[in-house]
Amino acid sequence: RILGMESMKVLTDPTRSSTEAAVIASQAVLTGSAEQLEDKTHTDEALDLSAARIREMVISVILSGGDLECSDEGIYQDRTIETDGLAVLANALSMIKTCNKPLPLQTNKISLPLRMGTQFLIDCREIFDLDLISLLINLLGSVHTKPHAAFLSVCCLRSLCQLLDSVRQQAREFGACQVLQEVLFVAQDTNKELFDAAGGLLNILQTEGSRI
Known part of the structure; x- marks a missing residue:
């Protein structure tokens, strides 16, 4: 494997x-x-x-x-x-x-x-x-111990949210915005790549009609 x-x-x-x-x-x-x-x-x-x-x-x-x-x-x-x-x-x-x-x-x-x-x-x-979306959001919550997994989860969620309106809505319902706020807090001084990616995903979730 x-x-x-x-x-x-x-x-x-x-x-x-x-x-x-x-x-x-x-x-x-x-x-x-x-x-x-x-x-x-x-x-x-x-x-x-x-x-x-x-x-x-x-x-x-x-x-x-x-x-x-x-x-x-x-x-x-x-x-x-x-x-x-x-x-x-x-x-x-x-x-x-x-x-x-x-x-x-x-x-x-x-x-x-x-x-x-x-x-x-x-x-x-x-x-x-x-549920993959739920799992990815849970992985975001592991940012303290698994920051790289959290970053990759952000990347997956960003692409899915840009592809599918239903994923964006589901992510909001599962509390992704709140989890991303925690990710931003943790990453702001230690992981610029994760901080920027999480900020971009949060912007997508907070913006209507952001599918690309």
Whole structure:
């Protein structure tokens, strides 16, 4: 799992792989399908299965949260993997949201990212019976002990809020604004990157019609 997460971190980052590779890897993470990665006449069942396994691995790593009962070393490894999983998801959401090049088989630049974001959240609930938005907000609350996980959670929430109005509303209802105020207080003198990211997300949540 560690090797898989490290590889996906590279593949979903266009500055470390390529734009084309990042788009393909990001769609695999969010859809679990290779159907939209290439022309349907060339879709390989093995490739589709690999994409499904990639998505399942990323979701399970994030939702495990490093809370499994195991040795101290095992707990450390799970928490490291959890952070890697968050980084992969943050990369994938950002890549799909900001990609200006039309994706394969895409007829509407907005509809496909919206559809992928919505389906990803649904799959998280149906497969793992957990709410990703609630989990990400809870991770924000761990800013004292896991600042990097909190930063990556901010990145994921920012992309989801910009894609989906429903996520913005749900985040407000779950108290994200209050949690972000605490994040800002903690990060103001110690973590400028987290402080700026949290401030940007708070602005999105407090502004109507901020979807991009």
